[in-house]
Amino acid sequence: MKQKVLTLIVWLVLTLVSTIARAQFSGADYGSDSARVAQSAESGVVVDVVASTLQTEAPAAARIAGTAFAGALCGRVTDRWNSWAARAGMMTACAAGGERIGAALGSTAAPAITIIVRLDSGRTMAVVQGDQQFQRDQRVWVLQGQGTRIVEARQ
Secondary structure: OHHHHHHHHHHHHHHHHHHHOOOOOOOOOOOHHHOOOOOEEEEEEEEEEEEEEEEEOOOHHHHHHHHHHHHHHHHHHOOOOOOHHHHHHHHHHHHHHHHHHHHHHHOEEEEEEEEEEEEOOOOEEEEEEEOOOOOOOOEEEEEEOOOEEEEEOOO
């Protein structure tokens, strides 16, 4: 029995670690699914740049691993309890707590910036993207398609 529980825990940890690794894209990087996608482009001027943070949620595997680990741990601790109702209640509470711990440990935060641009059309927009350097009064292109991003306008 201990061997099966240990194997399950190792499998869950490996699954958790493999799902946490993700590509981080800045304003100039694209994922492979963004290739050959038409985007409209409008020129404008950067009005302001504000430091921000991109928070990503934990993948389901991280929350499941936390749930399973905490539930298994509580099951092991409460295996000698006589009351099945108390044991089930404790394991449920531990599993819920483990899910929250997995969600907290599996989430990530990356530096980003919010770029506020006044478009040549007169409209103003703000875009949050990966950590890339822009200065006030800099000419930029605002690309809009599947998503919106800002890139440097080259003279």
